[in-house]
Amino acid sequence: MSVSNSSVSRMPAPLALATRVLPLLPLQVLLGICLREIRSRHPRIFDRLGSHTGKRYGLAPSDLPIAFVLEPRRMNPRVTVVRTLPANIDARIAGPLSALIGMTDGSYDGDALFFSRDIEIDGDMEAVVALRNAIDDSRVDFLKESVAWFGPLAAPIERILRSLVGAPATQREEFGVEGGGRSWN
Amino acid sequence: MELICPAGTPAALHDAVAAGADAIYCGFNDETNARNFPGLNFSREEMRESIAHAHRYGCSVLVAINTFARAGNVELWQRAVDDAVDAEADAVILADVGVMDYCARTHPQQRLHVSVQAAAANADSIRFYVDSFNAKRVVLPRVLSVQEIAAITKEVKCETEVFIFGGLCVMEEGRCSLSSYATGKSPNMDGVCSPAGAIQYREEKGALVSRLGEFTINKFAKGEAAAYPTLCKGRYQTDEGCGYLFEDPASLDATTMLPELRAAGVAALKIEGRQRGRAYIERVVKTFKDVLSALDDGRPLPVDALRGLSEGQSNTTGAYKKTWR
Secondary structure, three states: OEOOOOOOOOOOHHHHHHHHHOOHHHHHHHHHHHHHHHHHHOOHHHHHHHHHHHOOEEEEEOOOOOEEEEEOOOOOOEEEEEOOOOOOOOEEEEEOHHHHHHHHHOOOOHHHHHHOOOOEEEEOHHHHHHHHHHHHHHOOOHHHHHHHHHHHHHHHHHHHHHHHHOOOOOOOOOOOOOOOOOOOO | OEEEEEOOOHHHHHHHHHHOOOEEEEOEOOOOOOOOOOOOOEOHHHHHHHHHHHHHOOOEEEEEEOOOOOOOOOHHHHHHHHHHHHOOOOEEEEOOHHHHHHHHHHOOOOOEEEOHHHOOOOHHHHHHHHHHHOOOEEEOOOOOOHHHHHHHHHHOOOEEEEEEEEEOOOOOOOOOOHHHHHHOOOOOOOOOOOOHHHEEEEEEOOEEEEEEOOEEEEEEOOOEOOOOOOHHHOEEEEOOEEEEOOOOOOEEEOHHHHHHHHHOOOOEEEEOOOOOOHHHHHHHHHHHHHHHHHHHHOOOOOOOOOHHHOHHHOEEOHHHOOOOO
16 A cells, blocks of 8 residues: 555745745744734634643644744644744644645645655644644635735735645635535424 | 535535535534544534534535443433434434434434444344334445345335445444453444544654554554554554454445445435545545436446545445455
């Protein structure tokens, strides 16, 4: 059972190399703003996380020389950008950035990425499963919400970011279908 | 044939509705359902809202209360039945005869389905559920060949439903104690097989080692497709060598068997995977909608379209085609 060809995009090497010398503080400020937006727009994430809001998650894009420590605390969620993940994290999720983003917006199924070995997970598996389910239910579109505050420029910036990261475009909205099924009661 | 789709969250349910599911099954966020995973399932309020949403689009919702009630705390299961009825569930999917009895006596108008967990694998046992609790449908355990399904469907008075895609286990539906043995928790009583809290993964020189409780379940070489860390799909060292003692890690895909299942008189086709993400739900539901359209139109059925979503990236027709006999 060898892994079939992965459909997950990797970050272009020159861009990944550039990240090596970029200062981390501006990125951290941007992510902090984004996280606060997500907190206000998607409060149900924290209900689904339950006791795991107190956990420290290490998110390690395998195609970038940086990583993120996510602390999804209900009142004061925090994300820290680091060059190397610290030892004192509860769980680690690693994989191409496009896979990590794709799991948040519903483009990729986390189990399938695990089966294909595109992502690696270790540490507290309850915390990992709770985070995956909470985010999957929330419909967080991380890239879209990260650039929302650019106003009219948000859409073109999002397109550029998606092409750089290799993340699939998402068109998921709240919708239904017309007719089709039947009801018993 | 009706397409029954899984949903572990309200968002997944909405996506299943949008993808064209005829009916969706889901459960409450406690041990009354067999997918009691962290962050998964529906609160009472979410269940009411989700059922209302599905009904707006003509989609039915079946509430799985398919674990076995614990002695001394049957009220939890009875309350789940009451709340599912109150939320206007189109059917409840039950496994425990005590819970079925409660449902049949307390809510005689509620449509009742017999869960796969009840392991009703012959016409006599199905007749018992129909006669005793007015069961309208039975989800057949995954131990039967298509010929056996056809014989049972012809003989019983209720509808039959079969799984066509998703995770498989060792076909001891409702009776498996492997997870209990390794972790103290089981899908039958706690609603969780191989609970996440008992799972460990670690990298060993590029290989992925999975452990459940005190047991090493598998060691996947670099580039080898991985599988769930369940004892039934473990790869073990024995005197005879190293291999999968119980079953290979593979997902069921009965696409090629659909013409025979239809001819057998099966009423509904079920997709496993309430624990999976929205990407899985949307893709699997859309794929099977296309497959069923092709079946209706007499076109060739697209096969092997979902291997990338499968456990171990491998598929099987399971017991439907018992090639080992």
